[in-house]
Every structure is written in C-alpha cells, then in structure tokens.
Amino acid sequence: KKVVLFASGRGSNATALYEAMRDGRIWGEAAALVCDMPQAAIIQQAQQWGLPIILADRKKFSDQHAFETYILEKIAPFQPDLLCLAGFMRILSAYFVAAYEGKIINIHPALLPSFRGLHAQRQAFEAGVKITGCTVHFVTAQMDDGPIIVQAAVPVYESDTVQTLAERILRKEHPSFIKAVALFCADKLQIKGHTVYGTDTGE
Numbered sequence: 001k002k003v004v005l006f007a008s009g010r011g012s013n014a015t016a017l018y019e020a021m022r023d024g025r026i027w028g029e030a031a032a033l034v035c036d037m038p039q040a041a042i043i044q045q046a047q048q049w050g051l052p053i054i055l056a057d058r059k060k061f062s063d064q065h066a067f068e069t070y071i072l073e074k075i076a077p078f079q080p081d082l083l084c085l086a087g088f089m090r091i092l093s094a095y096f097v098a099a100y101e102g103k104i105i106n107i108h109p110a111l112l113p114s115f116r117g118l119h120a121q122r123q124a125f126e127a128g129v130k131i132t133g134c135t136v137h138f139v140t141a142q143m144d145d146g147p148i149i150v151q152a153a154v155p156v157y158e159s160d161t162v163q164t165l166a167e168r169i170l171r172k173e174h175p176s177f178i179k180a181v182a183l184f185c186a187d188k189l190q191i192k193g194h195t196v197y198g199t200d201t202g203e
C-alpha cells in the first residue's frame, strides 16, 4: 500500500512509520511527506530519505480551502491508499476528509474521547488523571472523533511534569501507530459504525 505521511515538526511518529515500512513491519511504502512548516526537522529527515516533499506552508494560502486543495492536488498523483497524520498540527475540513474517507489515520496523545484538541498531554496533567495515553483513530470531519483503532495507556506519576508525561506517552505512540498502520496495510481493519474490528489480539 502507498502511504503519504503528514507531519509538522520533529516527526518522530513519521520516522517510526517510515522505518517500519522500510524494514517490512508495515506492508506499505512511504510515497511522500506533506509538511506545513518550512523549518520542520522532519523536512531534513525526508530529504535524507529521498522522499518527495510537499511543503504546504499555511501562511502562503489565502484560506483553508486553498490550502487543502493544494495538498489534494499534490498528493493525487501518488494515488495513496492511506494518509497518516503524524503530529500534523492542522485541522482538515470535511471537504478534505471526504476525498479520503476511511483512509486517514491520526494519532492523538490522550485516551479519546478524553482530552480532545491541542495540548492533550497538558489537559490530562492538569485534570489530575492517574492514567492517560494515546489513541490511533480514523479521521472524520469531527476533530479527534473518528473510530478508534489502537489505544495505549501510561501511568501519571506525582513526580511528573507535562514534559515527562508527554515523553512517556510518546514512547507508546510509535508502536501504537505502527500496529494500526500495519493492520490497515494488511487489510485487517473493518469499521462497523463507530467500532473498528480486526485489532483484537484474541485475549
């Protein structure tokens, strides 16, 4: 399967997915990187990989529709089977999502439906929860609301800061995202209503 990676910054999730595709843990091939931030570290990384880069600097577009239309036009030639939003910090509208219904997967650094939106790690920390984690889910027109594919939990310690908690969550994000994308690329996922089947390890 052909996968287009979307990232906005450090790109550790995009890198984890890229490496898993390169070594066959995911039956997929990275086709391109879409990035909205010209200075993002992931751009240098993609250059080293020799991966085509689609730079869509949001500031250069008059509005969201022009921004999304540009991205759709640039990724179409790759005919992607899957779009992975790996720390992509832009909301995508129903117009964009409709073009790839059921083929966009996002990672969110909290246990949805808790703590939707930005700075989810901070939201959890400030809520005083004892358990938080990450969620890999299909993207729908509603933000952070699509069918859940994989979740992983982490404890919150009294000694934690938002940073130490975010780092603990991030360590679970990479294997969670890899597992979800590997299942998708092996055609093992089915969405029935709001539930994704095919992820059960049978315990």
Ligand code: GRF
Residues within 6 Å of the ligand: 007, 008, 009, 010, 011, 012, 013, 014, 086, 087, 088, 107, 108, 109, 170, 173
């Ligand atoms: C991750 O914590 C992700 O969940 C959130 O932003 C961070 C991106 O990290 N959306 P990276 O760019 O994948 O390293």
